[in-house]
Amino acid sequence: PTIYVITPTYARLVQKAELTRLSHTFLHVPQLHWIVVEDSPSPTQLVSNFLADSGLTYTHLHMLTPKDRKLQEGDPHWLKPRGAEQRNEGLRWLRQKAAADGGKGLAFDSAVIYFADDDNTYSLQLFEEMRYTKKVSVWPVGLVGAMKFERPVVENGKVVRFHTGWRPNRPFPIDMAGFAVSLNLVLANPEAWFDGNAEMGFLESSFLQNLVTMEELEPKADMCTKVLVWHTRTEKPKMKREEALIKQGLGSDPNVEV
Numbered sequence: 701p702t703i704y705v706i707t708p709t710y711a712r713l714v715q716k717a718e719l720t721r722l723s724h725t726f727l728h729v730p731q732l733h734w735i736v737v738e739d740s741p742s743p744t745q746l747v748s749n750f751l752a753d754s755g756l757t758y759t760h761l762h763m764l765t766p767k768d769r770k771l772q773e774g775d776p777h778w779l780k781p782r783g784a785e786q787r788n789e790g791l792r793w794l795r796q797k798a799a800a801d802g803g804k805g806l807a808f809d810s811a812v813i814y815f816a817d818d819d820n821t822y823s824l825q826l827f828e829e830m831r832y833t834k835k836v837s838v839w840p841v842g843l844v845g846a847m848k849f850e851r852p853v854v855e856n857g858k859v860v861r862f863h864t865g866w867r868p869n870r871p872f873p874i875d876m877a878g879f880a881v882s883l884n885l886v887l888a889n890p891e892a893w894f895d896g897n898a899e900m901g902f903l904e905s906s907f908l909q910n911l912v913t914m915e916e917l918e919p920k921a922d923m924c925t926k927v928l929v930w931h932t933r934t935e936k937p938k939m940k941r942e943e944a945l946i947k948q949g950l951g952s953d954p955n956v957e958v
């Protein structure tokens with residue numbers, strides 16, 4: 701089965717570095733189709749050129765987050781969901797392509813969808829774990845929720861609850877990196893989307909609650925005992941010296957892409 705990886709991404713100093721790291725992981729994964737969705741009003745040169753040279757099979761989309769749904773300078777990072785409109789655009793593209801194919805191609809391949817943010821760290825084993833997803837598969841995520849890891853708790857092969865430190869009664873207290881869904885399930889549930897207005901921590905639930913119940917979740921990574929993905933977050937680079945140099949007319953050459 702093909703794995704369709706949907707990645708929201710937005711312009712910032714570390715964007716090309718993040719995409720480079722991610723693409724080098726994906727180059728090692730067979731049958732991976734990368735759906736990159738830029739949070740921008742149109743495709744950017746940087747991402748277009750990057751993808752063309754990446755060596756990956758990809759689709760390049762864009763969907764600007766409406767201003768009232770977007771974090772503003774100075775907002776705490778958790779105030780509004782990030783990447784929701786971009787993931788929905790990826791889902792829209794997949795549904796439209798499946799409809800155009802008349803269900804052939806895309807769907808009969810029992811393809812899988814995974815939402816991979818551009819800043820996390822993914823092991824290669826993770827992709828083989830998710831590849832044979834029937835409905836929704838789940839596994840632990842490291843370094844998330846202010847804990848060493850969060851994970852579904854498995855008893856007798858079934859998910860019975862979730863190991864998490866915060867609001868464990870959310871419908872699905874799982875980070876975006878901790879699940880994959882089958883394309884057929886998404887096609888069978890056309891009302892399943894991410895709610896860009898979801899309360900903090902409820903974005904994943906807004907999508908999953910239209911697709912499965914906890915009992916139906918398929919535990920992977922040795923019954924959720926192994927951490928194969930890490931919710932790493934990249935530090936924002938300091939530009940103090942750059943700004944000082946710009947004032948003296950000695951800033952770094954703006955024609956050099958970083």
Ligand code: UGA
Nearest residue numbers: 708709710739780781782783786817818819875876901903
């Ligand atoms: C956590 C989860 O891991 C995310 O999957 C979830 O979307 C997010 O919380 C949330 O609750 O909205 P976090 O590390 O805080 O993630 O979020 P980011 O990594 O900053 O953003 C998630 C994705 O959205 C990234 O791929 C990022 O490039 C993209 N993004 C972020 C945009 O497309 N536009 C933005 O303005 C910000």
Ligand code: MN
Nearest residue numbers: 817819932933
């Ligand atoms: Mn992140």
